[in-house]
Amino acid sequence: MDTPAIFSASARRRQRDRxxxxxxDHDFLRVAMLDGIADRLSAVKRSFADILDVGCFDAAFVPPSGAKILRADPGFAFARAAAGVQMDEDRLPFADGSFDLVVAAGTLDTVDDLPGxxxxxxxxxxxxxxxxxxxIGAGSLPMLRAALREAEQDRPVARLHPQIDVRSAGDLLLRAGFALPVADKESLTVRYGGLGRLIDDLRGMAAANVLSARHPLHRAALARASxxxxxxxxxxxxxxxxxxxxxxxxxSPSPDQPQPARRGSGTTSLAAALRPGGR
Incomplete structure (x- = not known):
């Protein structure tokens, strides 16, 4: 039996096209993500020849000098503007070992099969x-969440996407078979003059509700939320x-990467290490 989809793939594509x-005008989160990725990439002392930018949006990711890059996006409009291909992240049609760098900024939180x-x-x-x-991870949009909860306290429905925390993200990397996995987070605070401006930003950055089970937010409930x-x-x-x-x-695992020490290979006991003066 197939697992019911959390997200609507068709609504996701339509939202990205809109x-x-x-x-x-609404790309500040994507800019922050790409800045963080650039910082992490700058610490890597190696070259990259073939890069996949999956979930490319407006193709703002700048590849290292000399690298070839393939852009891909779930939305047709973004993929076409980037001279890339349209595809979903859990259906990558590439042969194993096609790239030496993959970047994915801003879309993985709305993929049904994220482990896949x-x-x-x-x-x-x-x-x-x-x-x-x-x-976007766990702990995001607390003010919006609270406002919707108060506005619909009699008949609450899910309007915000499930959010993944840092620990779960690290576990997902391990499950997927990555070596040397690291998951960390950064916070960004934005000040809004009203709920409408926040909703405009979420729609404009293609981060509004694409849950499979979506319910209209009636005018009275929206007024209460505001x-x-x-x-x-x-x-x-x-x-x-x-x-x-x-x-x-x-x-991606490689025999050349640092390996954890074999269990039992230590030469100093814990008791000795805890004695005054060290060993």
């Missing part, structure tokens, strides 16, 4: 290839909303 024309997507990313990497990812959101405003009338960005780093 966002494509004016994405630059990560496994495919690891498989299309060459041995000792690098994966760098980023997405009031609840404004109740948390600072004296200047702006409400601070928080975004948590989870970053993923993983390597």
């Amino acid at each position: 966002a494509a024309n004016h994405f630059a 997507a990560l496994t495919l990313i690891r498989r299309v990497l060459r041995p000792d290839g690098l994966f760098l990812g980023a997405f 009031v609840a959101f404004a109740r948390h405003a600072d004296p200047d009338g702006r409400t601070s909303e928080r975004f948590e960005i989870v970053f993923l780093t993983g390597w």
Whole structure:
């Protein structure tokens, strides 16, 4: 029996196509993700020849000098504008070992089969290839969540996507077979003059509701949510909303990578190490 889909693939594609024309007006989260990825990439002292930018949006990721890059996106408009291909992250049509760097910034949190997507990313990497990812994680949008909960307390429905925390993200990298996995996060706070501006940003960055089970937010409930959101405003009338960005780093396994020490190979006992003076 097939597992019911959490996200609607068709709604996800439509939302990305609607966002494509004016994405630059709402791209601050994607910019923050790419900045973080660039920082992590700058610490890697090796060259990359073939790169896959999956979930490419407006093709703003700048590849290292001399590298060839293939852009891909679940949305047709983004893929066409980037001269790339349209595809879903959990259905990568590439041969094993096709790339030595895969970047995925901003889309993995709305993939139904995220473990499968990560496994495919690891498989299309060459041995000792690098994966760098980023997405909106657990703890994001607390003000919006609280406002919707207050507005619909009699008949609450799911309107925000499930969010993945850092520990779970690291576990997913391990399950997918990555070596040397690292998951960490950074917080970004944005101040809004009203709930409408936040909703505009979420739609404009293609991060609005694409759950399979979607329910209309009626005008009265939206008005109550707006009031609840404004109740948390600072004296200047702006409400601070928080975004948590989870970053993923993983390597395709290779015999040349550092390996953990074999159990029992230590030469100093714990008791000796704890004695005054060291050994």
